[in-house]
Amino acid sequence: MHQPIMLQAVVDGLRVRPGGCYVDATCGSGGHARAVAEALQGQGWLVVLDRDRNALERTIARLDGCGVDVVAIHSAFAEVEAVLQAEKINSVDGMLFDIGVSSEQLDTPERGFSFRFDAPLDMRMDRSAGISAAEWLQAVAEDELVRVLRRYGEEPRARAVAAGIVRAAAAGQMATTGELVAVVEKVVGRRGRIHPATRTFQAIRMAVNDEIGQLRRGLAAGLKILNPGGRMAVITFHSGEDRIVKHFFREHEGRDEALAQGGSRWCGELPRGRRVNRRALVAGDAECAANPRARSAKLRIFEKAAKGD
Numbered sequence: 001m002h003q004p005i006m007l008q009a010v011v012d013g014l015r016v017r018p019g020g021c022y023v024d025a026t027c028g029s030g031g032h033a034r035a036v037a038e039a040l041q042g043q044g045w046l047v048v049l050d051r052d053r054n055a056l057e058r059t060i061a062r063l064d065g066c067g068v069d070v071v072a073i074h075s076a077f078a079e080v081e082a083v084l085q086a087e088k089i090n091s092v093d094g095m096l097f098d099i100g101v102s103s104e105q106l107d108t109p110e111r112g113f114s115f116r117f118d119a120p121l122d123m124r125m126d127r128s129a130g131i132s133a134a135e136w137l138q139a140v141a142e143d144e145l146v147r148v149l150r151r152y153g154e155e156p157r158a159r160a161v162a163a164g165i166v167r168a169a170a171a172g173q174m175a176t177t178g179e180l181v182a183v184v185e186k187v188v189g190r191r192g193r194i195h196p197a198t199r200t201f202q203a204i205r206m207a208v209n210d211e212i213g214q215l216r217r218g219l220a221a222g223l224k225i226l227n228p229g230g231r232m233a234v235i236t237f238h239s240g241e242d243r244i245v246k247h248f249f250r251e252h253e254g255r256d257e258a259l260a261q262g263g264s265r266w267c268g269e270l271p272r273g274r275r276v277n278r279r280a281l282v283a284g285d286a287e288c289a290a291n292p293r294a295r296s297a298k299l300r301i302f303e304k305a306a307k308g309d
């Protein structure tokens with residue numbers, strides 16, 4: 001079962017209040033969602049969203065008997081504003097994004113997310129939409145693949161790995177995770193503790209699911225539908241994603257710039273708000289020891305300005 005990261009910090013950071021309406025935009029296995037539901041103490045609404053149908057079903061089961069009204073929506077969070085409006089929900093008091101893949105996705109061989117199993121190369125979080133990683137690799141231009149491996153995977157041998165993948169795809173040998181692992185191992189070799197295919201798998205998964213595009217659109221939509229004084233909590237596991245969240249929050253916090261004629265003017269993006277913590281929160285030693293996934297997690301929390309601020 002997926003272990004929710006920084007559970008108490010998330011519930012405290014969202015300042016869950018009984019009677020409110022909260023959204024878990026990446027419900028996964030429902031660990032955070034269950035804790036938010038409990039903090040609602042039988043009063044309020046919880047909307048759970050995931051682009052993976054299996055995740056949604058696990059969460060619905062986990063929320064059974066939680067005592068609050070639950071709305072479960074199968075959707076990517078970039079569409080959160082529209083899908084909530086369709087449920088007649090125009091604004092919410094808090095929203096959580098716990099970005100990335102779940103342990104269940106990684107541990108289910110046929111999902112194709114892991115280099116630990118030989119399985120069809122799928123990697124889609126939503127298996128009812130888009131194209132699989134195998135289809136994407138069949139069509140991608142080599143230069144674009146180099147860019148993806150560098151930007152999302154920080155793969156130092158990006159050019160050689162991309163050339164190997166494109167060659168294998170042209171020969172009809174890029175349909176399974178095992179075939180992808182074989183290409184990477186041939187190019188990169190097998191040294192050190194980290195599996196050589198880790199970076200490549202992460203990069204391709206992020207491209208296939210448009211994870212960066214989703215994050216940018218999800219943050220903007222989420223902030224828009226937050227009530228004044230409402231909070232947004234975002235957990236990331238990738239430095240590029242954390243940077244996007246950090247800049248997004250900074251831009252919406254804005255800054256006062258001095259004017260030549262005296263006084264100052266606020267500059268920034270609307271809607272306005274404030275970072276609840278200047279620095280990202282990280283998991284403590286005990287949590288990292290119990291759950292190695294927690295080691296790379298960063299939690300940032302933002303509060304939308306109250307009316308009149």
Ligand SMILES: C[S@@+](CC[C@H](N)C(=O)[O-])C[C@H]1O[C@@H](n2cnc3c(N)ncnc32)[C@H](O)[C@@H]1O
Pocket residue numbers: 002003004005025026027028029030031032033049050051052055075076077078098099100101102103125214215
């Ligand atoms: C790290 S897990 C979340 C775990 C969850 N917080 C828990 O306590 O079990 C990430 C989940 O986000 C979902 N996800 C990732 N990107 C998404 C997106 N753009 N829209 C909706 N769900 C997304 C994945 O399918 C996965 O189930």
